[in-house]
Amino acid sequence: MLGLMQNWPLTVDKILDHAAIWHSEREVVSRSIEGPVVRTTYAEVQIRAKRLSNALKGLGIQPGDRVATLAWNTARHVEAWYAVMGMGAVCHTLNPRLFPEQLCYIINHAEDKVIFTDLTFLPTLMEHRDKMPSVKHFVVMTDEAHMKGVSLPGALCFETLVAENSADYVWGAFDENTAAALCYTSGTTGNPKGVLYSHRSNFIHTLVTMGKDVMGISAVDTVLPVVPMFHANAWGLAFSCAAVGAKLVMPGQKLDGASVHELLESEAVTFSAAVPTVWQMLLTHLRETNGKLTTLKRVVIGGSAVPEAIIRGFRDEFGVDVTHAWGMTEMSPLGTLSAPTAEIAAMGAEEQLRFKLKQGRVPLGVEMKLEDDAGERLPHDGTTFGRLLVKGPFVVGGYFKGDGGEILDDEGFFDTGDVATIDSHGFMQITDRAKDVIKSGGEWISTIEIENLAVGHPKAALCAVIGAAHPKWDERPVLLVKLNPGETSTKDEFLGFLEGKIARWWTPDDVVFVDDIPLGATGKIDKKLIRERMKGYVLPTAAPAKATA
């Protein structure tokens, strides 16, 4: 027997429609790419997005076609999103931080027909124009005045398209499982793979993130999404802000401490979200300028583990509460947040901070399990670590065009590639990437945990730990250290520093001082490259055994 409630497909166009009707005058403020801070409203954004849908239709875009954006966070980017998704086409957010070769690979793989681009990226597009044959049109997200210098052949002006097209467009009216958006993973192994979101998955993700223990934003909030729309969908904020009627403040391309601080204060921002490096830059700027945060109440930080100093800095110097979050492109992206349970909320501030350092707990809608290599479930004891797998209505089921093949286990879970612990409060903590974890004598050693401790040494600039082959233990850890300029040190100094901080059998078998520790496009340590560079390396503890072999 089926229920008799209304059939109301969960399509994201309804989110902007809601904002346009019920929060029509609520502002959307952007630091424009052209320079000035510009202001519009949800009602205007919706009308302009509908005009763009008609413009895209005029350019021959059909439902299912991929339309890309190569753009910073601005109101125009929001308009392009809803214009594309509302008409049943697929909004493909391109990450401008990728190398041009990767960008071209992704554009071709997605078969993008139109690219919306900020002025910023015209040089790259012009240089590589001939490597993206599927692209029929470029829409430059600016006005006619700024089109003057644009020499990309056939480039169209965003504002002209808006001006010349009617706002009379009926969005939606398709299956809620229709593809809405496409985002490629950074792809540390092999080529980038596409995650194809549906309207349903985005809508449910939006509702979940609106929960008080998740993003918990409200109509009275003013939200600054520093996290880019091209980076895991700005953690859903372009949807959830419209959904609740929060004032939306878009930072454009200026993410430095001074620029972010200026917007936080001038627009009276109450809530923001970004990766740790952005906040590190902000805190540094505030300290240098004796700056204040007079309206900001809460920041959500994710993308990589949040250093304790950032949480303390926000809390003690500026009275701002930090929520640590974890997710991935494959999860739309939110997976866990460190909102306290009642037991944790009853603890003292310092005890609570221990939990804020963890990635947090799942909301309803994310299933999570911890498994060993044999697929056995591991306990939630806060110390046992294992593979982290997830499941839910906004978790990837398969990659675009079948890349990677079948990616779910027998229970329908997706392997995050992370290794983690879960404690008795349900708080998950990432301890490593599965491909980086060191397997020593059948037990696992977390490279991230050792790195985080070692980098605390005052002489260390960067530290990395990798596994090196060992005849008895299979693998043993090696610590690579890049010292601060002018410093010298020894193996014993670093091993002595780690003593008592980690289990004895976790102690690296060697310390290697290097001039460079390579970072990938997203700022994370590139262990693949390090392993390549260390190919000929032999552990001192392994060498004798090898000699006798």
Next chain:
Amino acid sequence: MLGLMQNWPLTVDKILDHAAIWHSEREVVSRSIEGPVVRTTYAEVQIRAKRLSNALKGLGIQPGDRVATLAWNTARHVEAWYAVMGMGAVCHTLNPRLFPEQLCYIINHAEDKVIFTDLTFLPTLMEHRDKMPSVKHFVVMTDEAHMKGVSLPGALCFETLVAENSADYVWGAFDENTAAALCYTSGTTGNPKGVLYSHRSNFIHTLVTMGKDVMGISAVDTVLPVVPMFHANAWGLAFSCAAVGAKLVMPGQKLDGASVHELLESEAVTFSAAVPTVWQMLLTHLRETNGKLTTLKRVVIGGSAVPEAIIRGFRDEFGVDVTHAWGMTEMSPLGTLSAPTAEIAAMGAEEQLRFKLKQGRVPLGVEMKLEDDAGERLPHDGTTFGRLLVKGPFVVGGYFKGDGGEILDDEGFFDTGDVATIDSHGFMQITDRAKDVIKSGGEWISTIEIENLAVGHPKAALCAVIGAAHPKWDERPVLLVKLNPGETSTKDEFLGFLEGKIARWWTPDDVVFVDDIPLGATGKIDKKLIRERMKGYVLPTAAPAKATA
């Protein structure tokens, strides 16, 4: 093109599973029907509910079968809910406040096969047992010790069924559109009609209510749902508390001021929800006993319009924030809440109170429109009032067994039967029931507004306004007044009291003093009965015209 995210049906069993895994030790506290306050946890509730699913299977219950509950809010009631819904059967909540004849009609119409009942309702069930032939079993929600005096033939003991059955039951694994629950509307005209919720509609409603501007509860909250599970699903709290891991405190059958106050304090409740009369009783009790509210922060009030005195009382005497809500059984039930927008939040306390007196604004997921009798949309100006229609994924599409026929308009909206205004902030205010509104010279007059003003007269105990036939104006208002004991008054005294408070043409053409103003089962004024009683009445303003006819 369809998205490639996971297929994860939105079924409500996943809500309790989530609580059992991630908030396993979080308490569910009940004032039991037997007397003492008893304690359990979400993990226990889930295990016991699964045992009950096996028990129901053993009793022959199949997916789609209706299983009724006639019960107060307790952990056992929650267990029965999830047991029934989790196995794909339909949980039919019966309202014990209905007359036995209506109860029997509903049980027969639903073809309930099993009824879970509290000890409280055994006399009624025994008296009318032969009028409910579809019912094969009664499960008495108590233990063996309390079964001693039970003489209902074939009655089964809840605790024995739990003890004797395995917890090994796989819930879910059916279409999310599967029927989950059934609730009949009070049916002021004709027979009660059934609203058949789906798993999907309940799940989406749960997610929406978790939003910060809706119920906004959190894992750190302790929630007391005074609003019964049989009354519009306790406004979803049996789902949303489990969804966020809030401590759940169930009041059983004692809803008087002293009992509610005792639980609020002893269990450190932070959030509660009930109809105005419950709060009126609580406030009276607190004032009489000089009682305090030391943990309560917020109450949601709905079911009927919230009097200003309650909002002020909570705010000024107890520091508790009131959120006014509106909904209906047909809406799962939440429709609007008075959470402030940024503009309203910036106003002074007294100005904000004006908005708290309104029913509030819609969250994403509820579409709402205002129309005149011709189906034309009316402006959101706060003064124009018209028919209120709603649409959304948890709004009724049709009644059970097709009762009432096609109930949606051309745009898919459901007519609430209410007449309302919507202001420029999106705040809706109910001004009348459509069938009660008076149509005078083509314009509408709100009876509720006049009643609310008239009852402010110190001599008035109850007031009601109905329309009486008028040869020129079609209808004109008549005010019926029941005076306080021992009082006398005149027509002029009441009309004088209203002068300047309402538009001149809204002034009643007559005031009739009556000994009794009848109330319906839900405590609202029974205008149908009043109109019946006033059948022979002729307006003084209409009489001359009639005489000359």
